[in-house]
Amino acid sequence: MEKITIEVSNLNKRYKNSLAVKNMNFKINKGQTIGLLGPNGCGKSTTIGMLLGLIKPTTGDVIINGKNMESNRTNLLQKMNFISPYIELPKKLTIEENLKVYGRMYGVKNLKHKILELMETLNLMNFKKRKTGELSSGQKNRVSLAKALINDPEILLLDEPTASLDPDVGDYVRGIIENFSSKKQKTILIASHNMIEVERLCDEVMMMKNGEIIDKGKSSDLISKHGRKNLEEFFLKIVREKNEIL
Amino acid sequence: MRFYRVYALFLRHFYLIKGSLPRLLDLIYWPTIQIILWGFISKFFTLHSDFYNHTAGIILSAAILYDFLFRSSISFNMLFLEEIWSRNFTNLFIAPLKVNEIIAALTATALIRTLIGIIPAILLASPFFGISLFNLGPALILLLLSLYTFGMTLGLLVVSGLLRYGPAFENVAWSSLFLLAPLGCIYYPLSILPDWLQIIAKGLPLVYIFEEVRSILLNNIVNYSNIMSALILNLIYFLLSVFVFYSAFDEARRKGTLINVGE
Numbered sequence: 204m205e206k207i208t209i210e211v212s213n214l215n216k217r218y219k220n221s222l223a224v225k226n227m228n229f230k231i232n233k234g235q236t237i238g239l240l241g242p243n244g245c246g247k248s249t250t251i252g253m254l255l256g257l258i259k260p261t262t263g264d265v266i267i268n269g270k271n272m273e274s275n276r277t278n279l280l281q282k283m284n285f286i287s288p289y290i291e292l293p294k295k296l297t298i299e300e301n302l303k304v305y306g307r308m309y310g311v312k313n314l315k316h317k318i319l320e321l322m323e324t325l326n327l328m329n330f331k332k333r334k335t336g337e338l339s340s341g342q343k344n345r346v347s348l349a350k351a352l353i354n355d356p357e358i359l360l361l362d363e364p365t366a367s368l369d370p371d372v373g374d375y376v377r378g379i380i381e382n383f384s385s386k387k388q389k390t391i392l393i394a395s396h397n398m399i400e401v402e403r404l405c406d407e408v409m410m411m412k413n414g415e416i417i418d419k420g421k422s423s424d425l426i427s428k429h430g431r432k433n434l435e436e437f438f439l440k441i442v443r444e445k446n447e448i449l
Numbered sequence: 450m451r452f453y454r455v456y457a458l459f460l461r462h463f464y465l466i467k468g469s470l471p472r473l474l475d476l477i478y479w480p481t482i483q484i485i486l487w488g489f490i491s492k493f494f495t496l497h498s499d500f501y502n503h504t505a506g507i508i509l510s511a512a513i514l515y516d517f518l519f520r521s522s523i524s525f526n527m528l529f530l531e532e533i534w535s536r537n538f539t540n541l542f543i544a545p546l547k548v549n550e551i552i553a554a555l556t557a558t559a560l561i562r563t564l565i566g567i568i569p570a571i572l573l574a575s576p577f578f579g580i581s582l583f584n585l586g587p588a589l590i591l592l593l594l595s596l597y598t599f600g601m602t603l604g605l606l607v608v609s610g611l612l613r614y615g616p617a618f619e620n621v622a623w624s625s626l627f628l629l630a631p632l633g634c635i636y637y638p639l640s641i642l643p644d645w646l647q648i649i650a651k652g653l654p655l656v657y658i659f660e661e662v663r664s665i666l667l668n669n670i671v672n673y674s675n676i677m678s679a680l681i682l683n684l685i686y687f688l689l690s691v692f693v694f695y696s697a698f699d700e701a702r703r704k705g706t707l708i709n710v711g712e
Binding site: 290 | 707
């Protein structure tokens with residue numbers, strides 16, 4: 204039987220008069236890579252925020268490894284990490300310093316070795332003494348990924364992991380994520396607007412609209428179920444259905 | 450509470466200061482200017498006032514102590530603002546840091562920042578103006594402890610505001626101490642204030658601290674009841690500010706502002 208890593212039940216988040224997430228229910232098994240799709244403002248970030256314990260659900264539960272996030276936040280975050288283009292690492296610190304800080308924060312054993320390993324894997328050795336703010340966006344992205352992998356997380360949440368990267372660097376980063384997921388049996392949730400990325404990396408996708416998961420399954424199944432040629436067309440169909448209603 | 454996590458957050462700010470000479474100079478520059486300015490004013494009063502003739506250095510001592518308070522509070526705020534400005538805020542809150550570890554790290558780091566700034570200024574005061582804070586005797590330790598606790602209290606309240614209301618609260622971070630300074634009776638005795646303001650001022654530990662500074666320098670007598678009043682008030686306010694910080698953190702999670710603060 205597959206072990207459930209993330210279990211979300213009856214999750215709701217209300218901001219004043221709007222319901223950002225409506226009665227969300229899903230399970231993610233250990234080792235699965237799941238894509239979270241949906242148009243801007245559909246509740247993806249709020250969902251990720253609740254999974255990370257950054258946002259308190261109005262009702263419902265986020266259960267990680269059998270423990271409720273609300274009552275075990277610190278312990279669970281020890282085994283999780285997150286990357287988003289909207290958050291950065293301190294610009295005035297060198298790559299090495301940033302990784303030392305976060306490595307210590309997560310209580311990483313044999314930190315020196317771990318930092319070297321990540322720098323080699325992510326091709327950062329030549330820049331280790333450079334300040335993070337002086338790096339190109341591709342290099343910064345790799346440093347953020349190194350920070351996200353510093354604690355060897357069991358659960359990795361990725362928000363637009365390759366946004367603003369050129370195709371070459373984007374492909375490189377996708378390769379790293381793919382490798383991390385397959386070799387180490389890690390659980391990954393990816394929120395992305397890059398459908399090629401989602402098709403390549405994800406075992407299954409969940410499609411969100413207006414705060415709800417309206418469909419989920421394997422990319423190929425969703426594409427054929429909705430009579431489309433690829434995931435992008437499936438995405439556009441769902442988004443434009445909303446416009447038709449409006 | 451895990452020491453390694455507190456140390457990691459301290460290390461983040463240590464690297465920041467270590468790697469930036471302008472930041473380091475900025476820490477030292479303002480307290481030094483403040484002390485030089487008040488040193489000359491103090492010297493002028495000493496030469497031209499009968500009252501201050503007997504209490505050389507009373508203003509300068511008050512200025513140094515006020516600057517210690519000011520720097521400690523501002524340092525606390527700055528540590529938090531640095532995270533917002535660098536867009537590192539979310540990274541910290543997805544790390545397994547507990548709220549009490551954040552408070553401990555900010556409190557320890559703010560003390561080091563404050564000492565970096567204030568020690569050169571204190572050392573400068575002695576050869577330039579013949580004033581030493583050590584004239585206050587052993588009571589100085591309790592007075593500094595009291596001032597530092599009050600600085601942390603104000604820092605926690607401002608940081609709670611930043612958590613709750615976002616970067617828009619930044620202006621309050623800069624002005625919080627200026628608001629309280631007139632009531633704190635830093636450079637003048639409590640009796641100068643109108644009666645009704647004296648009642649309000651007595652609710653501030655600053656009044657007892659600076660009354661005591663004047664008492665020691667003028668009469669050479671340590672009134673421990675003043676020091677105790679300041680410490681008790683400080684303890685109450687500090688505990689209250691910790692509660693406010695926890696509430697603000699909870700409210701920020703409820704409002705979802707931890708994920709996009711700084712935007």
